[in-house]
Amino acid sequence: MISLSNVSYAYDETPVIKSFSYDEYDPIITGLWGRNGAGKTTLMKLLAGHQKPAEGTIKIMGHQPYNNEKAQKHLCYMQEDHPFSDIWTVSDALRFYRYFNPNWNQNLAEQLLETFRLHQKKKTKKLSTGMKTALQVVIGLASQADVTILDEPTNGLDAGMRKEFYKLMLASYDAYPRLILISTHQIEELQPLLESIVVVHDGKPLMHESMDSVRERGIWLTGEIDKVNELVGSQRVYEENIMGSLKKVMIDAPLSSEWKERAKLSGVTLEKAQLQDYLLNITERVKEGMR
Numbered sequence: 001m002i003s004l005s006n007v008s009y010a011y012d013e014t015p016v017i018k019s020f021s022y023d024e025y026d027p028i029i030t031g032l033w034g035r036n037g038a039g040k041t042t043l044m045k046l047l048a049g050h051q052k053p054a055e056g057t058i059k060i061m062g063h064q065p066y067n068n069e070k071a072q073k074h075l076c077y078m079q080e081d082h083p084f085s086d087i088w089t090v091s092d093a094l095r096f097y098r099y100f101n102p103n104w105n106q107n108l109a110e111q112l113l114e115t116f117r118l119h120q121k122k123k124t125k126k127l128s129t130g131m132k133t134a135l136q137v138v139i140g141l142a143s144q145a146d147v148t149i150l151d152e153p154t155n156g157l158d159a160g161m162r163k164e165f166y167k168l169m170l171a172s173y174d175a176y177p178r179l180i181l182i183s184t185h186q187i188e189e190l191q192p193l194l195e196s197i198v199v200v201h202d203g204k205p206l207m208h209e210s211m212d213s214v215r216e217r218g219i220w221l222t223g224e225i226d227k228v229n230e231l232v233g234s235q236r237v238y239e240e241n242i243m244g245s246l247k248k249v250m251i252d253a254p255l256s257s258e259w260k261e262r263a264k265l266s267g268v269t270l271e272k273a274q275l276q277d278y279l280l281n282i283t284e285r286v287k288e289g290m291r
């Protein structure tokens with residue numbers, strides 16, 4: 001469905017995307033995660049054909065996306081900053097995107113407007129930040145594009161609206177499976193919906209794995225310093241805290257029955273680390289050159 005092969009991009013000669021390769025062959029919901037400035041938005045803009053790679057090739061449903069209608073008809077890209085014209089009403093915004101998206105589902109669009117309490121006659125410039133985001137979500141889902149790219153689609157949405165969005169995205173995906181690539185800083189909240197994750201770090205793909213395996217990774221071990229040290233052995237430690245005679249460390253191991261058994265035998269407590277903490281640690285480790 002999408003393919004990037006050795007793609008590079010620079011702003012004013014500062015490299016931002018560095019020899020990036022990444023493919024998705026089947027419909028899937030994939031999360032794009034990375035620290036601020038890692039290159040997620042730039043990567044999405046390249047995929048959406050808003051920018052042209054300096055090197056490498058990008059294919060969207062077999063077509064390079066830059067300035068190419070053949071690729072564009074398969075694409076819907078909702079960017080982080082709201083690109084609506086000041087003179088548009090909500091209904092004008094829908095009409096604009098409907099024109100460019102051959103799989104557009106008007107019934108779904110109208111249902112979604114109701115869910116998010118967006119009035120068709122309201123001027124887009126009078127929408128709050130959250131309501132503008134909601135309008136982008138409506139367009140992103142109603143487009144039913146083969147390749148749907150959503151950059152931070154929960155920015156400005158309150159908890160209730162985010163919950164609605166997650167529910168609607170899953171329902172829309174079940175009805176019309178496609179590739180939904182979604183960047184987020186709220187990974188803990190979004191992770192139950194994701195089937196795979198791409199971690200971008202310093203313009204490169206640090207990880208592309210199924211969520212099932214990533215969800216299990218990263219455990220905290222807490223106990224007497226000697227016991228913890230013995231259990232950890234030569235495992236790489238991501239984070240450690242010492243509290244009196246106790247030590248707490250995070251390691252890159254799965255929450256498996258083997259680890260549970262080993263921890264029990266050593267009298268060490270084992271708990272699953274939050275996904276966000278695990279991801280922060282793997283990117284910290286790269287920053288420190290410990291890879």
Ligand SMILES: Nc1ncnc2c1ncn2[C@@H]1O[C@H](COP(=O)(O)OP(=O)(O)OP(=O)(O)O)[C@@H](O)[C@H]1O
Nearest residue numbers: 011012016034035036037038039040041042043200
């Ligand atoms: N128009 C631009 N001109 C010059 N540099 C830019 C431009 N847009 C982004 N950059 C730089 O490119 C790098 C990657 O930015 P990008 O917006 O792609 O990252 P990001 O992962 O989406 O970040 P965030 O999570 O903060 O939104 C950053 O160092 C940023 O400062």
